[in-house]
Amino acid sequence: MKFDTPQHQSGLIFSGTMGTKKVRILVGGQAFYISQEKLFHGPPSKLKQLVKSGDVDVERPADMFAAILAYYQTGELHMPMTSCPAAFIQEMEFWDIGQDRMTQCCANRLIKLFSI
Numbered sequence: 685m686k687f688d689t690p691q692h693q694s695g696l697i698f699s700g701t702m703g704t705k706k707v708r709i710l711v712g713g714q715a716f717y718i719s720q721e722k723l724f725h726g727p728p729s730k731l732k733q734l735v736k737s738g739d740v741d742v743e744r745p746a747d748m749f750a751a752i753l754a755y756y757q758t759g760e761l762h763m764p765m766t767s768c769p770a771a772f773i774q775e776m777e778f779w780d781i782g783q784d785r786m787t788q789c790c791a792n793r794l795i796k797l798f799s800i
């Protein structure tokens with residue numbers, strides 16, 4: 685990915701190719717990018733609030749954040765196969781995303797895991 689603005693700049697940036705505004709989010713020291721449109725048209729969460737208030741740089745696990753970001757990219761919230769369900773629920777709580785947002789397939793996985 686190539687951007688007009690320097691890579692170290694946080695907040696809103698411009699894509700070098702499509703001209704779409706992208707938002708840079710730092711989680712656990714890793715940079716994630718999402719188009720402003722996808723983020724702001726997506727469901728409410730702490731992520732949206734943080735981006736609105738400025739640069740986002742939080743110390744949370746990056747691998748689980750990838751699933752949170754995918755929720756905005758695809759409109760579906762799935763739990764990563766590699767993460768502990770309890771840990772993922774904690775991340776959902778941190779980002780202010782209700783458990784009812786989880787897609788049916790992963791909600792079923794959670795119910796199975798917790799009913800043992």
Ligand SMILES: [Zn+2]
Nearest residue numbers: 762787789790
């Ligand atoms: Zn799923």
